[in-house]
Amino acid sequence: MQYCKTITLRKRILKCGMISLYLDYYPGYRDIISMKTIRRESLGIYIYPKPQNKREKDFNKVMIEKAEAIRCRRFESIVNERYDIFDKKRFNGDFLAYFYQMLQNKDPKWRFVYEHFSYFVGGKCRCEEIDVDLCNKFREYLLTAKNMRNGRPMAINSVAGYWSTFRGFLNIAYRDKMIRTNPNDFLDKIKTIPVDKQSLSMEELRRLYRTPCDIDVLKKASIFACLTGMRRSDIINLRWENIKEYADGNKYVEFYAQKTKTRNLIPITMGAYELISEGRKSLYGPVFDGFEIDMARKPLKTWLAKACIRKRITFHSFRHTFASLQVELGTDLYTVQQLLAHKSVTTTQIYACHADPKRREAAERISSMLLGDDGKKVTAQTKKTKNCG
Numbered sequence: 001m002q003y004c005k006t007i008t009l010r011k012r013i014l015k016c017g018m019i020s021l022y023l024d025y026y027p028g029y030r031d032i033i034s035m036k037t038i039r040r041e042s043l044g045i046y047i048y049p050k051p052q053n054k055r056e057k058d059f060n061k062v063m064i065e066k067a068e069a070i071r072c073r074r075f076e077s078i079v080n081e082r083y084d085i086f087d088k089k090r091f092n093g094d095f096l097a098y099f100y101q102m103l104q105n106k107d108p109k110w111r112f113v114y115e116h117f118s119y120f121v122g123g124k125c126r127c128e129e130i131d132v133d134l135c136n137k138f139r140e141y142l143l144t145a146k147n148m149r150n151g152r153p154m155a156i157n158s159v160a161g162y163w164s165t166f167r168g169f170l171n172i173a174y175r176d177k178m179i180r181t182n183p184n185d186f187l188d189k190i191k192t193i194p195v196d197k198q199s200l201s202m203e204e205l206r207r208l209y210r211t212p213c214d215i216d217v218l219k220k221a222s223i224f225a226c227l228t229g230m231r232r233s234d235i236i237n238l239r240w241e242n243i244k245e246y247a248d249g250n251k252y253v254e255f256y257a258q259k260t261k262t263r264n265l266i267p268i269t270m271g272a273y274e275l276i277s278e279g280r281k282s283l284y285g286p287v288f289d290g291f292e293i294d295m296a297r298k299p300l301k302t303w304l305a306k307a308c309i310r311k312r313i314t315f316h317s318f319r320h321t322f323a324s325l326q327v328e329l330g331t332d333l334y335t336v337q338q339l340l341a342h343k344s345v346t347t348t349q350i351y352a353c354h355a356d357p358k359r360r361e362a363a364e365r366i367s368s369m370l371l372g373d374d375g376k377k378v379t380a381q382t383k384k385t386k387n388c389g
Contacts, residue, residue, distance in 0.1 A: 007075045009067055011047075018046045021067045023074060041074075043067055095125040098178055102169065107259055113165045115148055116141070130173070132183045139163060139187070160190040197350065198311050199320040200226070202328075211307035218295045218303065220276055221288045222318055227272045229322035229340050232296060232315045233258040238287045240280075243273070257341055264341050323348070 008024045023041040045067050047060040096118055103110040117125075120141050121134075142159045146152060154162075167184050174182040200208065205226055213219035221235050230238070234257055242255045251273050253266045276287055296315035304313055311317075319340070326336045337348040 007071050007078075009064075009071050013049065014046075017049060019049050021045045021047065021063070023071055043070060093127050093178070095127045095130060095173075095178070096121070096123070098127070098173070099169065102172060107165075109161060109165050110169075112148070113162045113169070116145060116162065117166065119148075127173075127178045128180070130170070130179045130183065131181075132186045135166075135170070135183045135187055138166070139190070143190070156190070157192045157195065160192045163190045197320045197324075198313055198317045199324040200309070200311070200313065200317070202325060204307070204309055204311075205321060205325070208304070208307045208309065211303065213299075213303045213306075215295055215299050215303075216279075217288050217291045218299055220278075221291045222300070222303075222315065224272060224276055224288075225315065225318035226321045226325075227275075228253060228266050228268060229319050229326075230266070231257065231259060231319060232293070234264075235288060236286075236291055236293070240282070240284055240287055243268070243287070260341060260343075262341055266339060 006026050010022055010024045012020045012022060014020055021043050025039050028037045028039045045063050047063050048056045051057040051060055099114050103114050117138060120138050142163055145154060147154050167187060170182060170184050173179045209223055225235055234255060237258060242253055243251055244254055245251050251268050253268055255264055257264050300315060323336055323340055333345055333348050337345045340348060342348050
């Protein structure tokens with residue numbers, strides 16, 4: 001492996017006349033996080049090419065000293081990484097502060113994991129304290145922990161998700177050299193329990209659509225979720241600016257999913273567009289103005305009860321409804337995967353089990369022979385048996 005041998009402070013004249021200071025790495029420095037080879041690094045420090053007075057000369061002197069100090073720190077960091085020397089200050093740093101910094105712009109689950117871990121360690125934890133024993137104790141804590149919002153015991157699948165997120169964070173901390181070793185090599189997973197993804201049938205969806213709802217925006221958001229498969233977080237953040245008309249004359253919802261941070265493009269019918277446009281007051285802003293998370297709890301249950309739907313339906317069930325109905329109606333798995341923005345078709349296949357025509361055909365083979373084509377039980381002819389004794 002080739003290591004960077006020298007770091008030189010160099011100057012470059014800009015078009016504006018000022019001089020930019022930058023670092024020149026030789027033979028190149030590979031960043032351990034991005035794994036990209038860095039040969040030059042702009043410092044964002046500029047000096048006068050020909051200082052005219054004492055003030056400009058003093059300014060140049062101070063800026064060059066700052067640039068030289070950065071050069072020394074960069075070289076020291078490279079030497080430490082080359083010989084696996086840990087920065088003592090970083091190693092003794094506040095692990096919780098680092099955790100809190102990393103959870104920004106992450107899935108909301110990260111914040112829940114942070115809150116549980118902070119409670120577990122009593123609000124104090126240094127990076128050097130992270131080891132296998134501490135992590136295993138946190139695993140035991142999660143298995144018996146209660147939901148911090150309502151005080152109820154957490155479902156095992158939620159616990160498994162929190163534990164998986166924490167283990168993923170340990171990988172990041174080790175990559176950033178905040179911890180000396182990676183405990184993940186010695187930590188066991190928490191097994192999940194397969195759950196039935198509840199969804200509405202077409203008849204139930206029609207019944208729900210025809211049933212009046214006390215909160216109009218809740219009904220619009222719910223039906224739109226069934227028509228597009230969008231998550232609740234994306235429904236809440238959806239703006240009129242995200243609905244665009246393309247060259248083919250049709251309308252599409254173009255947005256970045258909050259959970260996956262990926263770009264999604266979902267076609268919508270004119271009927272769906274008219275549904276959400278009814279009573280529209282502005283050309284810009286939120287599509288479902290006034291829609292709040294709390295509406296997806298008690299008000300949703302009330303509406304479902306009015307529609308005589310007894311299933312345990314949540315707002316996320318409308319996404320499952322979209323997927324299940326698409327598969328039942330013959331949409332191929334690849335298309336459904338793209339509409340739902342699943343990374344793997346394996347996730348999409350969950351919705352295909354009950355809609356698989358081959359399974360239906362297999363189930364009918366013996367049934368048709370036993371019960372007959374008309375669905376009535378065939379009476380077996382009684383036969384006399386000879387006594388062989």
